[in-house]
Amino acid sequence: MVRFFLILVLCCAFRSVASAAELRVSVTAGSDEAVGNAVISVKPLSPNLEMPEPVNAAVMAQQNTMFAPFVLAVAVGTEVTFPNMDEFRHQVYSFSKPKRFELRLYGQDTTNKIMFDKPGVVALGCNIHDNMLAFIYVSEHPVVGKTDESGDVVFSNLPPGGYEVHVWHPDELRGGDDMKMVTLRADEASDIAFSVKLRPVRRQQQPPADEGY
Amino acid sequence: MKRSNVTALALWPLLMSGGAGADDPFPSIRFDFLADARVTLADGEPSWFKDWLGKGRYGGTHWAGNDVEGLRLAEASILAKAEISWDLSGFVHAKFDHEQGKPLDLVEAYLEYKPAPRSAISYEGRLGLMFPHISRENVGMAWTSPYTITPSAINSWVGEEIRALALEGKAKYRSGAHSLSLTAALFGFNDPAGTLLAFRGWALNDYKVGAFSQLPLANLPSIGADSDFLNKQPLWVHPVNEIDGRPGYYASLDWDYAKRLKAGVFYYDNRGDPEELKRKQYGWDTRFWNFYAEAEPLRGMKLISQYMTGSTKMGRQRYRGMYPVDVDFEAVFVLLSQKFERNRVSVRYDWFATDDNTFVEEDNNNEWGHAWTVALSREFRKHDQLILEYLQLDSWRPARKTIGYAADQEQSIIQISYRLRF
Numbered sequence: 090m091v092r093f094f095l096i097l098v099l100c101c102a103f104r105s106v107a108s109a110a111e112l113r114v115s116v117t118a119g120s121d122e123a124v125g126n127a128v129i130s131v132k133p134l135s136p137n138l139e140m141p142e143p144v145n146a147a148v149m150a151q152q153n154t155m156f157a158p159f160v161l162a163v164a165v166g167t168e169v170t171f172p173n174m175d176e177f178r179h180q181v182y183s184f185s186k187p188k189r190f191e192l193r194l195y196g197q198d199t200t201n202k203i204m205f206d207k208p209g210v211v212a213l214g215c216n217i218h219d220n221m222l223a224f225i226y227v228s229e230h231p232v233v234g235k236t237d238e239s240g241d242v243v244f245s246n247l248p249p250g251g252y253e254v255h256v257w258h259p260d261e262l263r264g265g266d267d268m269k270m271v272t273l274r275a276d277e278a279s280d281i282a283f284s285v286k287l288r289p290v291r292r293q294q295q296p297p298a299d300e301g302y
Numbered sequence: 303m304k305r306s307n308v309t310a311l312a313l314w315p316l317l318m319s320g321g322a323g324a325d326d327p328f329p330s331i332r333f334d335f336l337a338d339a340r341v342t343l344a345d346g347e348p349s350w351f352k353d354w355l356g357k358g359r360y361g362g363t364h365w366a367g368n369d370v371e372g373l374r375l376a377e378a379s380i381l382a383k384a385e386i387s388w389d390l391s392g393f394v395h396a397k398f399d400h401e402q403g404k405p406l407d408l409v410e411a412y413l414e415y416k417p418a419p420r421s422a423i424s425y426e427g428r429l430g431l432m433f434p435h436i437s438r439e440n441v442g443m444a445w446t447s448p449y450t451i452t453p454s455a456i457n458s459w460v461g462e463e464i465r466a467l468a469l470e471g472k473a474k475y476r477s478g479a480h481s482l483s484l485t486a487a488l489f490g491f492n493d494p495a496g497t498l499l500a501f502r503g504w505a506l507n508d509y510k511v512g513a514f515s516q517l518p519l520a521n522l523p524s525i526g527a528d529s530d531f532l533n534k535q536p537l538w539v540h541p542v543n544e545i546d547g548r549p550g551y552y553a554s555l556d557w558d559y560a561k562r563l564k565a566g567v568f569y570y571d572n573r574g575d576p577e578e579l580k581r582k583q584y585g586w587d588t589r590f591w592n593f594y595a596e597a598e599p600l601r602g603m604k605l606i607s608q609y610m611t612g613s614t615k616m617g618r619q620r621y622r623g624m625y626p627v628d629v630d631f632e633a634v635f636v637l638l639s640q641k642f643e644r645n646r647v648s649v650r651y652d653w654f655a656t657d658d659n660t661f662v663e664e665d666n667n668n669e670w671g672h673a674w675t676v677a678l679s680r681e682f683r684k685h686d687q688l689i690l691e692y693l694q695l696d697s698w699r700p701a702r703k704t705i706g707y708a709a710d711q712e713q714s715i716i717q718i719s720y721r722l723r724f
């Protein structure tokens with residue numbers, strides 16, 4: 090009986106550690122431009138795969154008259170906290186379909202929470218500071234991440250199996266890579282490279298104009 | 303962007319008509335100050351500001367030519383922004399300038415209603431005394447330009463003569479990175495606008511008129527009490543004034559792409575009655591178009607261009623329906639500015655002209671000219687700015703001959719400005 094349990098425990102340990110697969114995604118545009126802030130979402134083809142617990146809390150801060158981060162990737166059902174790190178007010182709004190709201194952040198340490206329960210892209214603005222701009226990508230897929238400055242993102246601890254891998258970027262044009270299929274094998278790392286098409290003029294969150302009143 | 307929030311205890315009973323929670327921070331008032339210390343070195347003809355026809359705020363002296371002025375205060379501005387609620391705010395800009403008609407005067411004072419957008423189309427409005435949004439340069443605090451000391455000819459004139467006591471509404475449509483705004487306003491108290499442009503022509507100077515102040519005109523033979531052409535036109539203009547009781551209007555359409563490409567068109571008509579004369583001022587029928595394009599091709603780089611074209615008419619119609627003053631005006635500039643951390647380099651080319659359609663023999667208001675402006679600036683402390691500017695003006699105006707100057711004038715003005723903010 091003890092031996093049986095030991096085997097069971099070992100099996101479980103083996104399954105959750107040793108058989109995890111790694112997915113490495115890189116996103117480029119044009120001739121080899123690394124694309125940061127691209128959202129990668131991963132959807133298992135089989136519903137039986139035991140996916141890692143989704144992260145259901147995230148933070149979109151208001152700091153130095155900017156949103157941070159510029160792009161936030163979350164799964165549906167995530168509650169996003171909006172802390173105001175500035176000493177002054179922000180009036181954060183979205184009129185995007187997945188979530189319309191207005192948050193009145195009075196000053197330092199005022200915090201509000203919004204639950205994102207529908208998939209889609211939520212563009213954020215601030216009614217007081219015109220320079221402020223950010224995006225929350227709400228994915229219907231359980232695993233989401235975004236690329237770093239060098240255009241890379243790594244998902245470890247995915248169960249082996251078949252997946253759809255999707256890419257999204259705020260300045261994406263049609264005609265580039267959109268989705269790729271991949272089969273992840275236990276203890277192996279797989280690479281996917283997306284080549285997307287981006288607008289020549291990119292949206293960015295400018296720092297506040299110091300000259301402006 | 304100083305943000306010292308001072309809760310206005312004095313205004314509390316005035317603005318809060320009950321219903322506010324204890325932790326409600328409204329209303330609050332924020333004060334900002336700007337002082338502009340200036341050193342100037344100028345040659346050429348004396349300034350219009352000293353009752354001549356020179357195009358700079360400063361110029362040579364009438365007798366000696368070159369003029370050097372040590373430290374002077376070009377302006378001191380106080381700005382107050384009262385936040386009354388999340389959607390409603392009040393703004394007041396008052397300016398002290400010892401050369402101003404009224405040393406302490408009001409530049410702008412308005413209420414702004416701007417709720418957060420709830421859909422792709424949002425609305426906002428302003429009510430009060432304001433600058434219509436014409437200038438693409440004067441985007442800094444207290445209507446200063448972050449690029450140069452002296453605005454372009456177009457925006458110099460806007461600062462001198464354009465101000466509206468207006469009810470302004472704006473609808474903005476946002477779609478992805480694009481936004482399109484339609485602004486429309488009804489306004490009054492700007493009937494004498496056009497006077498300077500006709501009798502003085504274009505100028506390049508950073509003087510913005512206060513609502514209660516007058517600006518001087520040169521002692522031309524065609525105007526003033528001794529004149530046999532327009533003896534009811536005094537040697538000054540008070541631009542912020544209602545003469546004919548007829549409201550004017552302006553409207554604009556602005557396009558913005560990712561805040562890096564901007565273009566727009568603006569139309570103004572004060573619907574002035576040229577024959578109306580009140581408080582020694584005529585109602586000038588002034589209308590103009592302003593077009594602009596603005597781009598940020600590289601990070602920290604700005605390319606701005608404006609083109610203005612319009613006309614102004616004044617006086618009792620004489621034979622064949624001709625107005626004593628009937629002048630078309632036109633100007634354009636291109637500005638390129640690059641910011642390197644706390645430093646900025648700006649170069650601007652201005653071209654300007656006026657075309658007098660009537661009575662040129664008696665009152666010649668023709669002119670043309672161009673100007674180069676080069677400015678270097680550096681930020682100090684938090685948002686102080688030290689600017690060194692070289693302005694070279696070259697213009698032709700036959701009316702100069704009537705006051706003892708040659709029609710062709712060349713002029714260089716060097717200015718150093720320290721803008722202190724607190």
Ligand SMILES: [Cu+2]
Pocket residue numbers: 154178179180215216217218221
């Ligand atoms: Cu804000």
